[in-house]
Amino acid sequence: MLINRPRRLRKNPIVREMIAETMLSKNMFMYPHFIVSGKNTVQPIDAMPGISRFSIDELRKEVEGNLKLGINKILLFGVGERKSEDGSSAWHSDSLIPEAVSTLKSAFGNDLYIATDICLCAYTTHGHCGIIKNDYVDNDSSVLALARMALSHAEAGADMVAPSDMMDGRVGGIRSALDEKGFVNTALMSYAIKFASSYYGPFREAADSAPGKGDRKSYQMDFRNGREALQEGITDEHEGADVLMVKPALAYLDVIKNLRENTLLPVACYNVSAEYSMVKMAAQAGVVNEQGIVMENMFAFARAGAQIIITYHAKDILKNAWL
Ligand code: PBG
Ligand code: ZN
Numbered sequence: 001m002l003i004n005r006p007r008r009l010r011k012n013p014i015v016r017e018m019i020a021e022t023m024l025s026k027n028m029f030m031y032p033h034f035i036v037s038g039k040n041t042v043q044p045i046d047a048m049p050g051i052s053r054f055s056i057d058e059l060r061k062e063v064e065g066n067l068k069l070g071i072n073k074i075l076l077f078g079v080g081e082r083k084s085e086d087g088s089s090a091w092h093s094d095s096l097i098p099e100a101v102s103t104l105k106s107a108f109g110n111d112l113y114i115a116t117d118i119c120l121c122a123y124t125t126h127g128h129c130g131i132i133k134n135d136y137v138d139n140d141s142s143v144l145a146l147a148r149m150a151l152s153h154a155e156a157g158a159d160m161v162a163p164s165d166m167m168d169g170r171v172g173g174i175r176s177a178l179d180e181k182g183f184v185n186t187a188l189m190s191y192a193i194k195f196a197s198s199y200y201g202p203f204r205e206a207a208d209s210a211p212g213k214g215d216r217k218s219y220q221m222d223f224r225n226g227r228e229a230l231q232e233g234i235t236d237e238h239e240g241a242d243v244l245m246v247k248p249a250l251a252y253l254d255v256i257k258n259l260r261e262n263t264l265l266p267v268a269c270y271n272v273s274a275e276y277s278m279v280k281m282a283a284q285a286g287v288v289n290e291q292g293i294v295m296e297n298m299f300a301f302a303r304a305g306a307q308i309i310i311t312y313h314a315k316d317i318l319k320n321a322w323l
Contacts, residue, residue: 022303026070029314034079034206035100047202049280056100069318073113079207087120091148098156105157115160116153121209128211129165143170147177154183164191166219172239189243192236193229196220199248203273229255248272253304260305268308269301276312291322
């Protein structure tokens with residue numbers, strides 16, 4: 001006699017639905033956008049099939065369509081701004097992101113939740129995420145610059161700022177800069193656990209943000225380290241982060257799960273550019289079933305403990321009703 005027959009509860013769709021442990025909802029998705037200057041501009045990104053850079057007027061139309069699909073949370077990246085040694089156009093109030101935020105906010109108000117990426121790499125001539133002193137990315141002056149950048153986005157009306165630079169103490173630095181100016185309700189999602197990863201390749205093409213020389217290993221994390229990952233998460237929680245993010249996502253499900261079990265804050269994951277492009281290109285080559293692979297990945301993120309999923313697949317998922 002077989003005592004355990006787990007197949008009993010797989011017999012038909014009704015019983016399978018009844019015992020399903022993991023749910024996904026459109027409310028979990030945040031959709032990234034790349035913004036360029038100019039007008040009437042939509043530039044497809046070759047390395048990321050289905051994703052384009054938009055000028056602000058085009059982005060407004062894109063967002064309007066996506067809102068109808070139920071995508072009401074976006075993450076903004078500025079591309080092609082004037083680059084300088086210290087990345088100062090990152091915090092100028094007349095730069096792309098503040099302009100995009102105020103345009104979208106006046107069009108959609110509180111129907112749209114806007115998060116902005118806070119980092120210097122798209123704004124520095126050297127392409128590093130902070131300010132360089134003596135050939136080293138200097139921590140504390142970078143934190144001051146990032147805090148100015150975050151403040152300029154909050155002033156434009158961003159609902160959430162999301163620092164992706166991995167400097168030490170930037171969550172606390174940004175939080176106090178915001179609070180000092182009265183932006184106590186601007187939320188802060190930390191890219192708390194961000195690994196130095198080859199999975200960012202297509203993004204760096206999209207955002208023109210690759211480091212000119214060297215790599216990001218003196219600030220982004222070593223992917224061999226899981227305990228240190230948790231320490232990064234807990235540090236950012238203590239500094240006042242509202243949401244903790246793990247990035248990339250697919251190769252780091254253990255890190256997502258470990259963080260989920262050790263914090264009471266909401267956990268986000270970033271399903272990054274190469275994770276997206278690998279799926280899209282394999283699907284285009286007819287090697288995998290796109291819907292199948294995408295949804296399996298999304299459920300894996302949720303099962304691991306992510307309640308916010310930042311993904312370039314969000315539009316395909318909702319447009320094609322894959323949920
Ligand atoms: C900027 C930043 C990067 C990503 C998000 N913010 C690239 C990097 O750190 O080199 C990657 C996102 C993606 O690959 O989709 N620091
Ligand atoms: Zn960066």
